Amino acid sequence: MIENELLAAQSLNVGFNYPKEYLEFIKKPEIIADTSWWLIGTTKGFFKTCYEVTNYEQKSTKLLIPFAKTDQSNMLACFDKEHRVYLVSCEKNTVTNADWDNRFHFKNFNSWLEEVLSGAVC
Amino acid sequence: MFAQETEYWERPNGAAERKAFIDLMDKIDSKVFAPIRATKDSVTGYFERSNTTYMKHCERLGIQPDYTKPLFAAPMLAKVAMSPIPDTLGETVAVTALTAATKPVLFAGKQAIKTGAKLFTKGEAAGAAVVARGGGNAIIKQVNSIEIRFSQSTVSATKVRYDDITGNKFIYTFDEIVNSMKTNGWQGEPINVVKMPDGSLTAIYNTRLLAARKAGIDAKVKIHDYDAAIPKADARNYTAEGKLEPKTWGEAISTRISVQHDKYFQDRIFAEKFPNGSSYDPKLISRRPK
Numbered sequence: 001m002i003e004n005e006l007l008a009a010q011s012l013n014v015g016f017n018y019p020k021e022y023l024e025f026i027k028k029p030e031i032i033a034d035t036s037w038w039l040i041g042t043t044k045g046f047f048k049t050c051y052e053v054t055n056y057e058q059k060s061t062k063l064l065i066p067f068a069k070t071d072q073s074n075m076l077a078c079f080d081k082e083h084r085v086y087l088v089s090c091e092k093n094t095v096t097n098a099d100w101d102n103r104f105h106f107k108n109f110n111s112w113l114e115e116v117l118s119g120a121v122c
Numbered sequence: 123m124f125a126q127e128t129e130y131w132e133r134p135n136g137a138a139e140r141k142a143f144i145d146l147m148d149k150i151d152s153k154v155f156a157p158i159r160a161t162k163d164s165v166t167g168y169f170e171r172s173n174t175t176y177m178k179h180c181e182r183l184g185i186q187p188d189y190t191k192p193l194f195a196a197p198m199l200a201k202v203a204m205s206p207i208p209d210t211l212g213e214t215v216a217v218t219a220l221t222a223a224t225k226p227v228l229f230a231g232k233q234a235i236k237t238g239a240k241l242f243t244k245g246e247a248a249g250a251a252v253v254a255r256g257g258g259n260a261i262i263k264q265v266n267s268i269e270i271r272f273s274q275s276t277v278s279a280t281k282v283r284y285d286d287i288t289g290n291k292f293i294y295t296f297d298e299i300v301n302s303m304k305t306n307g308w309q310g311e312p313i314n315v316v317k318m319p320d321g322s323l324t325a326i327y328n329t330r331l332l333a334a335r336k337a338g339i340d341a342k343v344k345i346h347d348y349d350a351a352i353p354k355a356d357a358r359n360y361t362a363e364g365k366l367e368p369k370t371w372g373e374a375i376s377t378r379i380s381v382q383h384d385k386y387f388q389d390r391i392f393a394e395k396f397p398n399g400s401s402y403d404p405k406l407i408s409r410r411p412k
Contacts, residue, residue, distance in 0.1 A: 038363035045367055049358050073283055074359050087286035090358055094287055104289030120291065121284055 006041030008048070009065045009079075016065055019083040021109040036072035037116050050076055054088050058095040064088065070121075077112060080105075085112040087121075182268055183338055260344045262312050267334035267341040270315055271324040271399030273378045275385075275392040277332050279406045296333060296406060303337035312342040314356070316375040319348055324399030326360060326375055332403060348372035375399070 006026045009016050025031070029039055040046045050066035054076065064078035064086065074090040085106040088095055106112040115121045131140050180187045281299075283292040302309065313330055315323045323345060325331045334341040346352075352360070352371050360374040361367045362381050368374035379399065382392035392400065 042364045043361055043366065046358075046361050049354075049361075049367060053358065069361075071362075072278070072281070075284060075286060087284060089286050098287070103287055104285070 004041060005044065005047045006039060006067075008041060009051070012051075014063060016063065016079070016081055018065075019079070019109050021113075022067065022079075025109070025113065032068075032113075032116060035116050035119070036070045037068050037077070037121075038071075040066055040069050040076070050090075053090065054078060054095060058088070058093045060095045061098070062086075062100050064095070079109075083108055085109060179338075182266060185338075259350055260346050262342065262344050264308075264340045265315075265323065265343050267331055267339065268401075269323065270331055270341060270343065271318075271322060271396075271401050272328045272331065272404050273324050273326055273375055273382075273399050274328045274404050275382045275400075276407045277329050277404045279408050281329065296329065299330065299333040300336045303333055303339055307339055308334065308342045312344040314346060314371070315343045316346050316348055316371045318372075318375070318398045320398050322398065324375055324379075326378055328404055332406075335403065346371035348375075 007018060010018065026039065026041075029042075032038070040050055047066065050069070051064075054060050054064040054066055062080055064080060066076045066078045066088070068077040069075070069090070070077075076088045076090060078086050078088050080086060085108065086103065087105075106115065112121070130136060133139075177187055277296065279296045281294050281296070283294075284290075285292070308330075313325055313327050315325045318324050323343070325341075325343070331341050348371060350371050352368055352374050357368050357374065360378065362377050365377045365381065366373075368377055376397075379397060380393050384392065386392040386395070386400070386402070386405070390396075
């Protein structure tokens, strides 16, 4: 049985709390079952891997909390502390020298979810 | 005329001059004409072997050979296009002539012909050709795409790439990949394949393999042993929903196969009926199945 790690970031003591929309969503995650996205917290240890990739390996200057991955383009969806959603590639480092003020992002979880369900973000 | 020539060579130093002249002609022959003769043999030999390989290639695909098309040698050229090239003066001479002689059918440049001649000389043209060694014990090869099995029951008909910096979206279709392969051969990096416990090869990513089959070209693959450790950077790419992060290439491919729950060839469940991968083509779908 895989231990559920959907809220793993709360135990990191980095001053991050998950947004309400996400907390509601994880009660019915099957909504995205028809897309290429899945919640990384469903795979034991994978949140830790993704967290370390974005924040340590790719040396992000902004705290990023990964929560979903797409198998289509190996992209991670990550929250920042203001609950904006950024996309981060697993395959190449686009984070180290990121221009966060101008980098593309979704304004919140629901904006990201809406695009995912429409098939616009794969 | 004959008498004059006889008299000329019978002068006191005529014999020495004659020998010097013959030596000079021998040197010219070895320096100039011998490479040309070798080139001619290489060219004719290359195309004789190409024809044989092409016929085997058609036989494998179950298609009728078509010699009316100038590009009939393309499958073989595509296969050798990405091979390493040992440089020697002799080969350079031969390659220059080969390139000129085969320009109408050559889309991969002179390196393809050069290496192709070398590969065919080794008798490797009809089988998998070792191209290079990848990281760890991985070997990069050109392999007949029909000989590699799939690890997925479906392949997306439309591929989407999303630029995480600009937010720009790039869409390309499976048919576009096939057409590109028909025109340009295999482009880009090799795909990762795993040598399964039963000895055969199974691909982790399936789209380009299926496209190579449809295009009738060989696939460029990086072959990993089943028990070989998988690098962290690859492991996270192959981590599947609800499964542990793979530690070996074998775990990565088995994980991928294990999440293929939908019905497949003759209504079989992929993961149950094809635990080592399947030789049957995956279904092309517009969206991921539930």
